[in-house]
Structure formats: structure tokens, C-alpha cells
Amino acid sequence: MSRGFSFKQFHVNDYGCGMPVSTDGVLLGAWAALPQQGRLLDIGTGSGLLALIAAQRAPILSIEAIEIDPQAANAARQNFAASPWHERLHCIEQDITLWLQSQPSKSVDGIICNPPYFNFGQQAESQHRATARHTDTFTHQQLLHTLEYLLTEQGIANIILPTYEGECLIAAAKAFNLHCIARCDVQTTEKKTPIRLLLQLSKKQQTCLSQHICIHKDGDYSKEFKALTKDFYLKM
Template sequence: MAKGFTFKQFHINDHGCGMPVSTDGVLLGAWAALPLSGPILDIGTGSGLLALMAAQRTAKQGNPVTAIEIDNGAAMAAQCNITDSPWADRIEITHQTIQAWASQQPAGSVDTIVCNPPYFNHGEQAGCQARAAARHTDTLPHSELLAAIGHLLSPTGSASLILPVYEGEQFIEAARAQQLYCQRLCKVKTTERKPPSRLLIDLRSSPAPCQTEQLVIHQNDQYSEDFIALTKAFYLNM
């Protein structure tokens, strides 16, 4: 039986992808700042989730979306998901590394970047090669990801990412060396009593005070009002 996840306006079949649909991806896709116009880039699209969420959120404006994916199986799955969506004419899948793709693009040519990047620099890797590539930074070191973002991002653009807290703090620090600065930061907690487990990060090319907020996913054994408000345009039962 094919794996899948049905949202309000599209369906994701994530068979063959290193990482299935996750709360992390949905949070990022719903939280990321999106422009009124201009191109959107999804780095490491996997099943195509972020590209499809971006297309749904910009349906009125019709922003073009480019989705980069290095893994052949994931790129094929993403193409099928996009073809079956209402926005197939606006999303282009590119099967190559972001490093190679960025080197072919003019500097400052992308207004908005979304990326659910490989998280882990160290530790035991998954036996599945596709899953290991999606989770670990061997094929996309954070330094190379930041270099690509720094080259591609327009002067008024933004790059939105999600990372575990420790890796996210290191990423924000490393971003400054690329003259990328965190202007929005959301600390995500699974419950009120637990410490933050994820950071939603918004990088821009100009320094400014960082606006910090907090999101709790579960309160009183149910989804919090803030989580529902953020994701209700996508989840079927919200």
C-alpha cells in the first residue's frame, strides 16, 4: 500500500522519500514568510511538501516555485505529487544538488527560500541511504547550504528553515559569517513543560533586532490554539 498524507488541498505520497511528511515540515511551510511576488525556492524538497504548501499559500499571486532535490526517488515522488496538485503549472522540480544549481544562478535572484535541511552533523546514520542523506549533513553541509543561500537570496528576501535547538543555534551563528542574520525566531515546544525542541529560523541579509516567539504544539492533551491557527489551512481535521 502506498504511503501518503492527505491535506485539505493536496495529497502527498511519500513512498521512496528519505523523510516522510512530518510536523516539522508542516510547521515550517505554514510559518515561513512568503512574498507578494517573486520566485520561491524549496531546497531539498523531498516529497514536495514545502513547495506545495508555498504554492497553496501564494495561490492568488501565482509565485513560481522551484523545488530542488538530490535523491532520484524523492524527486520522482515530488513530481508525481505536484502533477496531481492544483499548482502543477507553477512548480518546477530540479533533480540536482543545491550547490550545483546555485552556481548556475545570478546572485540575489531568489526572493524566498524555504528549507527543511539535514539536521545532524554527527551520530549514527540510518541504514537507508535516502533517509541518511535526508537526516545527516554529509551531502549538504550547513556551511555549503549557507553559502548557497547567501549567493541566491535577494537583498530584501528571506530564508526560512527549521532545525533542532542545538544545531539551530550553531546555524544562526554560522550564518553571520555569510552576512545572514536571524530576524525572526520561533522556539517550538511539544508541551508547555518541555524545553524547546525545534527552532524556526528566518534569515535576512540585513542586520536587525530578532523577533522571538514561542509555539507550544500540545496543551491539555490536545493541539494548542496557536498550533491550530498556524496549520488549519492544511490539516484536514483542524
């Protein structure tokens, strides 16, 4: 039975995907620094959510979305075909580490990625969900190598991770000539510590812009969260 989530300008059917539509994905898509033209790569697109948000935000951007899982890739293709931007959205069903071998270096103007989060811990019983959530098939070291190889000198990679994994990625990125140029610490409520890090990585070193967002305040979504996501959520 199909299911899905309707946004203001598109619909996402996430049936069969290891990771369904989530607040994490919407936050990253809305916050990401996107090139307004050229080539954007969505690594591990899943249902295609991030690629669709990017297509809405950047009207002339060409977007390639790569996905290793056949069921998720099929869902992304269907979601792209049903969207207003189907001509600019392209789904590639392949392992990113293999696809990388056919690509020229410094050929991508921007990257967006909601990567596998966890390096350890119990894995989900569903293989689709385990692949989407754990780094067995795509480690953070492989992610950083991919970013270093593909990004142009002006390019920016946008990533969301749990706080601990995000801090580790920032430290590891230096060995790949990548620098954190912006970060946003995400809290679910004011009384809780940040659980997610939104990151922008670039080859150009500069002072890191530090931001913060709290999703819920006073029993409702916060003003900051509403302002960031109002172009996408139906009820914002």
C-alpha cells in the first residue's frame, strides 16, 4: 500500500524506502547552500525529497540523485516524474563508489546528503533501513573522499548528522582538504541538548558561521523553524 507526504509544490511517496520523509530531510533541504546553476548531486536520495526541495529552490539547477537501493530509486523516479521539475531531475541507480569512477574531478557545483548516520549499534532488521541508517556500505571516510574528489573549488557540500557523528566528521574533514564553513545546531526543544548538526563543507577555508535552531517552543513550532520551512510544509 502506497503512502506519502504532500508538500506545497510536490508530493513524495516514500513506500519501500529505508528512510521515510523526515524533519531532518526538510531541515537540510531548506537550510542548504545551493548553487543557483550548474550541477547538484544528491547522494543517497532515497525517496528524492532533498532533490525535490533543491529543484523548487533553484529553478534552473540540474540535479542528479544517486541511490543504491532499487526500491528507493524506483520511488525517487516516480516522485521526480510527478513533479513540476521532472526535466531537471535525474535518478541514478548505482553504488556511489562505483559511479564516482566514471566522473571527472571537480565537476560538481554542490552536494546535498542525508548520509547513513551510525557507525555502531544494533542495525534495523529491514535491509533497506539498515543500508540507509548505518555506514557499512558507505562510510563517512568514503563520503569525505567523494566530496573532495567531486566538488569544484567554489562548491559546497551540505550534510546533516547526529551531533556526535557531525563533530567527528568536521574533525576528519581536514585530512580531505575540507573545512566546515557553516553549522547549525538543532534542538527539538529548548530544554534538550542539540541532537543534529547541519553542516556546510568547502575546500575554501574561512571562519565558520555558527547558527542554532530550536524546532519546538511553547507547545508549537518555533518562529525560526516556521520561517525556514514555510515554503515546503503545507501548514506553515
